[in-house]
Amino acid sequence: MGLLELPPELLLIIADHLEFQSDLNSFAQTNRCTWAAINRYLYRFNIVNHQGHGIIKATNDNQQSSIQYFIDAGIRGLESWDCLPLFFASGRGAGAASDFEMIQYDRLISPLVYACTGGHENAVNLLIQYGADVNLNIRPQAQSPLHTAAYYGHESIVRVLIQRGANIEATAQSVIGDGRPLHFALQGRKLDAFRILIANGATVDSSFFHWAVSAVGNAWEFLLAILETGIDVNCRGDKFRAPLHSAAMNGGTDVARFLIQKGADIEARDASLSTPLHIGASWCNTNVIKILLELGGADVHAHDLKGNTPLHLVTTGLGDHDEIGTATILVENGASVESQNNHRETPLFLAVRNKSVAMTQLLIEMGADIEHRNKRGETPIYCALRTHSKPIIQLLYVEGCETEIQNARGETPLDISSKQNIRTNRFFCAMMDECHKPQREELEETREF
Numbered sequence: 001m002g003l004l005e006l007p008p009e010l011l012l013i014i015a016d017h018l019e020f021q022s023d024l025n026s027f028a029q030t031n032r033c034t035w036a037a038i039n040r041y042l043y044r045f046n047i048v049n050h051q052g053h054g055i056i057k058a059t060n061d062n063q064q065s066s067i068q069y070f071i072d073a074g075i076r077g078l079e080s081w082d083c084l085p086l087f088f089a090s091g092r093g094a095g096a097a098s099d100f101e102m103i104q105y106d107r108l109i110s111p112l113v114y115a116c117t118g119g120h121e122n123a124v125n126l127l128i129q130y131g132a133d134v135n136l137n138i139r140p141q142a143q144s145p146l147h148t149a150a151y152y153g154h155e156s157i158v159r160v161l162i163q164r165g166a167n168i169e170a171t172a173q174s175v176i177g178d179g180r181p182l183h184f185a186l187q188g189r190k191l192d193a194f195r196i197l198i199a200n201g202a203t204v205d206s207s208f209f210h211w212a213v214s215a216v217g218n219a220w221e222f223l224l225a226i227l228e229t230g231i232d233v234n235c236r237g238d239k240f241r242a243p244l245h246s247a248a249m250n251g252g253t254d255v256a257r258f259l260i261q262k263g264a265d266i267e268a269r270d271a272s273l274s275t276p277l278h279i280g281a282s283w284c285n286t287n288v289i290k291i292l293l294e295l296g297g298a299d300v301h302a303h304d305l306k307g308n309t310p311l312h313l314v315t316t317g318l319g320d321h322d323e324i325g326t327a328t329i330l331v332e333n334g335a336s337v338e339s340q341n342n343h344r345e346t347p348l349f350l351a352v353r354n355k356s357v358a359m360t361q362l363l364i365e366m367g368a369d370i371e372h373r374n375k376r377g378e379t380p381i382y383c384a385l386r387t388h389s390k391p392i393i394q395l396l397y398v399e400g401c402e403t404e405i406q407n408a409r410g411e412t413p414l415d416i417s418s419k420q421n422i423r424t425n426r427f428f429c430a431m432m433d434e435c436h437k438p439q440r441e442e443l444e445e446t447r448e449f
Contacts, residue, residue, distance in 0.1 A: 110136050116145045116161075119154040124161075134166040143172045143184070150181040150197060153190030162200050169203060186212060186222050195225050204229045210237035213246040218254035233262045242268035248280035253287045257295060266296030273305040281310035284326045293333050300335040307341030314347070315354040323359050337368040345374045352383040357391045370401050377408035385416045388424045397431050 112132040115123040124145075128134060135144055146166040149157040158181075162168060169180055179187070182202040185194040198204060209223075209231050216222050227233060234242050244264040247256040256276075260266065267275050277298040280289045292298040300310055311330045314323050327347075331337065338346055348368040351359035360380075364370060371379055381401045384392040397403070403413050417428040 110145075112136060112145045113143065113148050116148040116154065116157055117152060119149075119152065119157065121154070121156050121160065124157050128160075128164055134161050134164045135170065144170050144181075146170065146181045147172050147179075147184045150185040150190065150193045151188040153185070153188055153193045155192045155196055158193050158196050162196075168197060168200060182208070183211070186215060189219055191219075191221055191225070194222055198225060198229060204231060206231065206235035206237055209235060210241070210243055210246050213243045213252070213255060213259070214250045216252065216255060218252050220252075220254050220258035223255065223258060227262060233259060234265050234268060240269075240271040242270070242276070244268060244276045245270055245274070245279050248276040248285060248288050248292065249283055250285075253291055256288045256291045260291070260295050266292060266298050267302065273303070275299065275302050275304075275310075277302065277310045278304055278308070278313055281326055281330065282313040282316045284314065284323055286322055286325050286329060289326060289329055293329070300330055300333050301339065303341070307343070308350075309335060309339045309341075309347070311335040311337070311339065311347045312341055312345075312350050315351045315356045315359050323356060324362055327359060327362055331366055337363050337366045338372070343375050346372050348372070348380050349374060349383055352380045352389070352392055352396075353387060355387055355389045355392065357389075357395065360392050360395060364395075364399055370396055370399055373407075375408075377406070379405065381413050382407065382416055385413060385420055385424065385428065388420060390424065390427050393424075393428060394431065403432060 110132070112124065112127045112134070113136070115127060134146070143151075144166065146158065146161045146168065147170070149161060168182075171180055172184075173179075180202065182194065182197045182204070185191075185197055204226055209226050212222055212226060234244075236242060237246075242265060244256065244259050244266070245268065247259055266277075269275060270279075275298065277289065277292050277300065280292060293300075303309060311327060314327045314330070337348070340346055343349075346363075346368060348360065348363045348370070349372075351363055370381075373379055376382075379401060381393070381396050381403070384396055406412055414428070414432065417425045
């Protein structure tokens with residue numbers, strides 16, 4: 001009797017003796033007869049021997065007929081895929097989980113999440129119909145189906161999940177910490193999904209608005225959607241900062257322009273009395289600084305709680321950008337190189353203290369007084385010696401700084417030098433000797449300690 005003449009019962013007996021799923025699959029594809037007889041058995045085999053993981057591929061590929069085959073073959077546990085092995089019609093319970101499943105636990109993704117990732121709305125509806133949990137997480141604080149659909153911007157699925165009872169305020173871990181679906185929609189730059197979540201009651205408060213300003217880049221449309229809920233454009237957040245402070249920190253030029261056009265206070269003060277221009281200067285965000293100056297007329301002479309002007313803060317080291325360009329813009333717009341903070345220190349003192357050779361040179365070229373004294377009666381050369389910055393020590397000395405002066409405690413620069421490390425002291429003493437005094441045209445680049 002030929003293979004094609006065997007009754008279905010015998011074909012199933014043969015299939016039952018095949019150990020590997022790959023062999024069973026090959027046998028099923030021999031011809032139409034074997035496929036018709038064994039196909040459903042193949043799904044059953046996957047459920048019993050592989051915990052039904054084949055449904056993941058079927059869902060990912062949007063193969064709705066295959067999903068239905070798995071359901072018809074007895075797959076269960078769609079509502080608890082995250083923490084329990086699947087329960088099968090054969091009666092195998094939680095204790096039947098394989099070692100593979102336990103090892104791969106953190107990598108498991110529920111079929112519903114796969115369907116949400118791919119935007120397969122029909123598959124989503126089918127899985128929910130047969131018990132898939134719309135609030136399912138694969139592990140604590142993992143993304144729920146709604147997080148996934150919001151991130152990928154599948155608006156119709158977002159609506160379906162919300163209608164089926166998905167928790168719109170559920171939190172999940174991400175690069176931003178704990179985030180709600182609303183956070184994920186913004187991260188994925190999916191404006192329509194973002195608006196759907198807001199329209200269905202997602203919480204929008206001042207804290208979220210401040211986060212959005214920092215995270216949105218230049219996608220100001222998301223901020224418009226938030227403001228339409230009634231949030232104040234000048235609402236205060238952490239450290240009493242206004243949203244425009246956050247925009248100045250993160251360099252979103254379109255966002256800064258949008259906030260100003262919507263009435264953001266250009267001179268808003270945070271807890272340290274810093275204006276957005278102070279923040280922009282400390283992060284060297286030149287493009288935002290230009291907007292603050294051109295659109296809002298920001299005050300370049302404003303003093304913060306420590307008395308620092310924006311020009312003082314250019315060398316604070318917070319930014320990784322253009323210090324020279326930032327300082328130049330501020331000075332061109334009226335910032336004074338001789339402005340003093342609460343310690344009676346000019347921007348030159350901070351440039352020296354932060355070891356910024358380029359800023360020190362620029363401020364001197366702009367007319368900064370190298371003999372200006374702070375509250376301690378010290379000039380910038382004292383700061384240079386304390387920070388062991390040999391290039392700046394050399395620069396100030398060549399510019400003609402006084403070395404015989406005394407501070408409020410009667411100490412000369414040489415006294416300060418003697419208290420520093422031996423290399424700094426030797427270097428300074430060598431310059432104090434007229435025969436070793438370097439000439440401007442002979443200056444060589446010196447490594448900084």
